[in-house]
Amino acid sequence: MAEPELTTEAFETARERGEARLRGPRAEAAHYDAGRDRVILRLTTGIEIGFAPRDAEGLQGAKPEDLSEIEIDALGLGIHFPRLDADLYLPALLDGVLGSPGWMAARLGAAGGKARGGAKAAAARANGRRGGRPRKAAAG
Incomplete structure (x- = not known):
């Protein structure tokens, strides 16, 4: 069954209905x-x-x-x-x-990584006392 042709008048009527429904x-x-x-x-x-x-x-x-x-x-x-x-x-x-969710997450992560404060410094010191960040295992 063929689709009816969309006329300019029908399009304008639909556009006006859509505009009337927009809120905010x-x-x-x-x-x-x-x-x-x-x-x-x-x-x-x-x-x-x-x-x-x-x-x-x-x-x-x-x-x-x-x-x-x-x-x-x-x-x-x-x-x-x-x-x-x-x-x-x-x-x-x-x-x-x-921005997109991925872009926003990257921005927030970058901001968190740049954060300086007592809690972050204390965590870094505690991690250092335990030997620091573990080395990555070599791929084998």
């Missing part, structure tokens, strides 16, 4: 503020949020000219950086998630 804030504008090194998003609620590009997956190390062009996708739910071919999902950004 959506992005309506975005720009890069080079002076503050922040990507700024204006939401449909009137609130503006900003984040440093180095903190978002796909944007770390980007040059200001790479961030100068930002597109709002998916009815305000997606943020696209065409010069970097990078995408961010607004609901995740609002939850503080600036």
Whole structure:
């Protein structure tokens, strides 16, 4: 059985229904503020949020000219950086998630590895008294 052809009118009707069903804030504008090194998003609620590009997956190390062009996708739910071919999902950004689970875990692990404090130093001293880290066995 052949699928019915999707007309422009049917598509627009479906799009309008979908927009009516969307709840919560959506992005309506975005720009890069080079002076503050922040990507700024204006939401449909009137609130503006900003984040440093180095903190978002796909944007770390980007040059200001790479961030100068930002597109709002998916009815305000997606943020696209065409010069970097990078995408961010607004609901995740609002939850503080600036990348994929693997990328976020690597960032958290790197931060934990750089942590300095009494507990970490005490654990390192105790490990040293036990002979330090065990040597890896040679593959055989």
